[in-house]
Amino acid sequence: MRRIVLSAGDIDRALTRIAHEILEANKGPEGLVLLGIPRRGYPLAVRLAAKLAAADPAVDPERIVGQLDITMFRDDLARQPTRPPARTVLPAGGIDDRVVVLVDDVLFSGRTIRAALDAIVDLGRPRSVRLAVLVDRGHRELPIRADHVGKNLPTSRAEKVRVRLAEVDAGAGFAEDLVAIESLPAQEEAR
Amino acid sequence: MRHLLSTHDLSRADAIRILDTAEEMSAVNDREVKKLPALRGRTVVNLFFEDSTRTRISFEAAAKRLSADVINFAAKGSSVSKGESLKDTAQTLEAIGADAVVIRHPASGAAQRLATTDWISAAVVNAGDGTHEHPTQALLDAFTLRRHWAKLAGTPSGGTDLAGAKVTIVGDVLHSRVARSNVWLLTTLGAQVTLVAPPTLLPIGVEHWPCTVAYDFDEAIDAKPDAIMMLRVQAERMNASYFPSTGEYSRRWGLGDERFARLAELGLADTVILHPGPMVRGLEISSTAADSARSQVLRQVANGVSVRMAVLYLLLSSGLYAQDATAAHAKESAS
Numbered sequence A: 001m002r003r004i005v006l007s008a009g010d011i012d013r014a015l016t017r018i019a020h021e022i023l024e025a026n027k028g029p030e031g032l033v034l035l036g037i038p039r040r041g042y043p044l045a046v047r048l049a050a051k052l053a054a055a056d057p058a059v060d061p062e063r064i065v066g067q068l069d070i071t072m073f074r075d076d077l078a079r080q081p082t083r084p085p086a087r088t089v090l091p092a093g094g095i096d097d098r099v100v101v102l103v104d105d106v107l108f109s110g111r112t113i114r115a116a117l118d119a120i121v122d123l124g125r126p127r128s129v130r131l132a133v134l135v136d137r138g139h140r141e142l143p144i145r146a147d148h149v150g151k152n153l154p155t156s157r158a159e160k161v162r163v164r165l166a167e168v169d170a171g172a173g174f175a176e177d178l179v180a181i182e183s184l185p186a187q188e189e190a191r
Numbered sequence B: 001m002r003h004l005l006s007t008h009d010l011s012r013a014d015a016i017r018i019l020d021t022a023e024e025m026s027a028v029n030d031r032e033v034k035k036l037p038a039l040r041g042r043t044v045v046n047l048f049f050e051d052s053t054r055t056r057i058s059f060e061a062a063a064k065r066l067s068a069d070v071i072n073f074a075a076k077g078s079s080v081s082k083g084e085s086l087k088d089t090a091q092t093l094e095a096i097g098a099d100a101v102v103i104r105h106p107a108s109g110a111a112q113r114l115a116t117t118d119w120i121s122a123a124v125v126n127a128g129d130g131t132h133e134h135p136t137q138a139l140l141d142a143f144t145l146r147r148h149w150a151k152l153a154g155t156p157s158g159g160t161d162l163a164g165a166k167v168t169i170v171g172d173v174l175h176s177r178v179a180r181s182n183v184w185l186l187t188t189l190g191a192q193v194t195l196v197a198p199p200t201l202l203p204i205g206v207e208h209w210p211c212t213v214a215y216d217f218d219e220a221i222d223a224k225p226d227a228i229m230m231l232r233v234q235a236e237r238m239n240a241s242y243f244p245s246t247g248e249y250s251r252r253w254g255l256g257d258e259r260f261a262r263l264a265e266l267g268l269a270d271t272v273i274l275h276p277g278p279m280v281r282g283l284e285i286s287s288t289a290a291d292s293a294r295s296q297v298l299r300q301v302a303n304g305v306s307v308r309m310a311v312l313y314l315l316l317s318s319g320l321y322a323q324d325a326t327a328a329h330a331k332e333s334a335s
Helices: A007-023 A041-055 A110-124 A165-170 A185-191 B012-030 B054-067 B087-095 B110-116 B133-151 B177-188 B218-222 B244-251 B257-265 B297-316 B319-334
Strands: A002-006 A034-037 A064-069 A099-107 A130-135 A148-152 A160-162 A178-181 B043-048 B069-074 B100-105 B123-129 B164-170 B192-196 B212-213 B226-230 B272-274
Touching: A002 A007, A002 A099, A007 A041, A007 A130, A007 A148, A007 A165, A007 A178, A034 A041, A034 B192, A034 B212, A041 A064, A041 A099, A041 A160, A041 A165, A099 A110, A110 A130, A130 A160, A148 B244, A160 A165, A160 B319, A165 B164, B012 B054, B012 B177, B012 B226, B043 B123, B043 B319, B054 B069, B054 B100, B054 B133, B069 B257, B087 B100, B087 B110, B100 B297, B123 B133, B123 B244, B123 B297, B133 B177, B133 B226, B133 B272, B133 B297, B164 B177, B192 B218, B212 B218, B218 B257, B272 B297
Parallel strands: A034 A064, A034 A099, A099 A130, A130 A148, B043 B069, B043 B100, B100 B123, B164 B192, B164 B226, B192 B212, B226 B272
Antiparallel strands: A002 A178, A160 A178
């Protein structure tokens, strides 16, 4: 069963709010770098950068967005089928002494973010690292929290949160963005 | 993929997956911290029964950059010189807890033997077996060529193959595992391969290989190849005379100064020169050619580390998962 919890409009408004929160917390755009985590964190980071630029003309969206691949830093590499790594691309100025905002779609166990923090250490020494996510669904397994959250979604562990973004999923028939909660079939839950 | 034994049975999809992964690995080699934690706690054994400089160092660097522990084993100075068999050596490595064995051996099929017997459960990577195959060398050659042509076209190299490219491989094909691995891999990736060699240095059955064979190097250059790969004359494997004199070999099948100059005369500005190393300067290649801007030799060495990182990563990263899957499979078939 699938229940849509955020529509394309809801997602857009949440991102607009997060962009303003980022600017407010940072007291302006000084030193900001947005690093999106593949696959769906990166397009979100690109959208956030565009919104930052719309809010503050001093921001050049091209120069503050990057992509951070965390595949090699996962703690479950050995327990999963082999994953081919994705690309890590840093903005021209690097991340030394910048305020890095990690961007991802769903915050769940926190393990992805732990891996991302390790990956960042190998790339440079930012002044600080913040975390922006579209959805926080709870069930943290590590002491990690998000600084900017699009929506808090209380879920059960048996449910799955699906984020679909036009940039990534248009080919699979999702021309419009959405966030949905899928619950597994009843007999699965009963077990 | 459990082992990497040859390029003969490597599918196009697997080959491209290795090359694409190597592309990401090469980004790490440009960074200040050249280290990834992906293979932390895994042990890679370099088992070398034959001399090697770049392959062993390359595999060692690759394993270390992925945070694996590396044990180097050279047959010289080990119990092999006391008469220990391959089986006993392999079982010793198993007992030590090797997760991957990188093996170079003078006998063709040694890697296959390790992989298909129950001597060890580790992943086996063939780093050259006799005159059979040297798959990682072919992969790094393909990677080097793919990057070169992507750069010329101004497109990203990820996901692409070598369709339509003309590659000429020149020299001692008979003794060359590099030539064999390259013929299979480059044709799988869509390139047209031409072998150029004296008839005495071509193996029996070469007419069944998916490539064309020529005996005249000058005519092969007139056909305007996109890449020329020179092979070393493997004097140590020659127990008979295959050509009258080194002078004659060099004149007819070497890339000397005159032939090198003809590349420019024919307007082949983008034709590159590859050599798997070690080069014998003055025999199969002149110093002018080897040190020219066309030469990709050092780039091949650098790319070798990225490609071997990719291979080790793809073979080893899902180790526990693969073991669970095998165990589950065994359980299923038992019940």
